[in-house]
Amino acid sequence: MTAQLTRKQMRTVWAETVVETMATDPRLVVLTADISSWFFWGAKEQHPDRVLNLGIREQAMIDIAGGFALAGMRPMVHTYGPFLIERPFEQLKIGLGHQDVGAVLVSVGASYDDPSWGRTHQAPGDVALLDTLPGWTVHVPGHEDEVAPLLRRAIAGDGRVYVRLSERVNTEAVPVADGFTELRRGRDGVVVAVGPVLDQVLGATANLDVTVLYTATIRPFDHAGLRAAVGAARPDVVLVEPYLRGTSAFEVNEALADVPHRLRSFGTWRDREARVYGTAEEHDRLLGVDAAGLAESIAAFLR
The missing domain is CATH 3.40.50.970 (Thiamin diphosphate (ThDP)-binding fold, Pyr/PP domains)
Structure with missing residues (x-):
């Protein structure tokens, strides 16, 4: 503490x-x-x-x-x-x-x-x-x-x-790299975590057999890194970003244009607004991007 x-x-x-x-x-x-x-x-x-x-x-x-x-x-x-x-x-x-x-x-x-x-x-x-x-x-x-x-x-x-920049941070830093850093390897899919959502993603996927990729640099998008990860796992991709849901969906689909795949994106809503104050953590729960919400949604998607 x-x-x-x-x-x-x-x-x-x-x-x-x-x-x-x-x-x-x-x-x-x-x-x-x-x-x-x-x-x-x-x-x-x-x-x-x-x-x-x-x-x-x-x-x-x-x-x-x-x-x-x-x-x-x-x-x-x-x-x-x-x-x-x-x-x-x-x-x-x-x-x-x-x-x-x-x-x-x-x-x-x-x-x-x-x-x-x-x-x-x-x-x-x-x-x-x-x-x-x-x-x-x-x-x-x-x-x-x-x-x-x-x-x-x-x-x-x-x-x-x-x-x-964000006031909300992960527990540990990841060495800065040009593209994705593989933090965990699995067979049932690939989960991409961008910036300060990594802790939620690691918590959500703790009991899942998935590859977890992390990046602090989302543009340019690491097409080659994602292709390599998908090549070693089932081509199901989960994208978790700390901003508008699906922002990098185009880049994922471009990277895997010749690879049959499924994609599920998480982030802030596109079709409505949260007209409430509260705390950032309460907004996470409302949007379903807290660890518990992500765990349930990712597991359902991969099934």
Whole structure:
């Protein structure tokens, strides 16, 4: 219990990594929209021209990031998911994508980390929305120790990268890899866990003879890794993602286009909304993505 209490939140690891990197990478510029701006008060004193808090002007923030990128800088842009992806979507499409310049977007709030803020602070469709634009890398870390290596890689590059932070984390980190990491091998199917849903998936499949794959990088999708796993098991695939249900279903079907297979997806609802507050754990149970709900549904699917 003591070790759990001393763990850092993903957002803290993100901020510390960015501040540390600013000292050695003169390209890095940080853009915030009030949210988390306090993490960079010290950095702003040292790098006043590379730390900008733009207030609640998210559309302008993305276009400014595009301007910095055109000037050879590496913009790091941060706020809650709906204000980072949904509100300035046109700017993402034109200011970054159409101009073919890069930035690192880092969100907090995930799908429903803190439901008390209501629907305005929830963005379960963020990854699906980015899927309509070409060239995005998407990282969904499941543990605070996975954040820094993913960030350093993103900052060092020049592409368009989305890092989806969560306040909810797995018990243990998985070493960061380019594609899927096999955590368990079985014969009756393949279960894919993305980011912070791994603990639920491991609990749900503890008594099932299935292969469990994990990834903190869902775009690009590891087609080869999934094909290899399906080749050693029955071609029944379960996809568990911490956002809109079926977001990666297209990628699964593309990977297995010439392999007869069945697919079942889990995540947030597509056809209705949860108009309640409560806790994140209560939302898990409502959506059927807690360990007990997943165990029942996955076992029924595989039967």
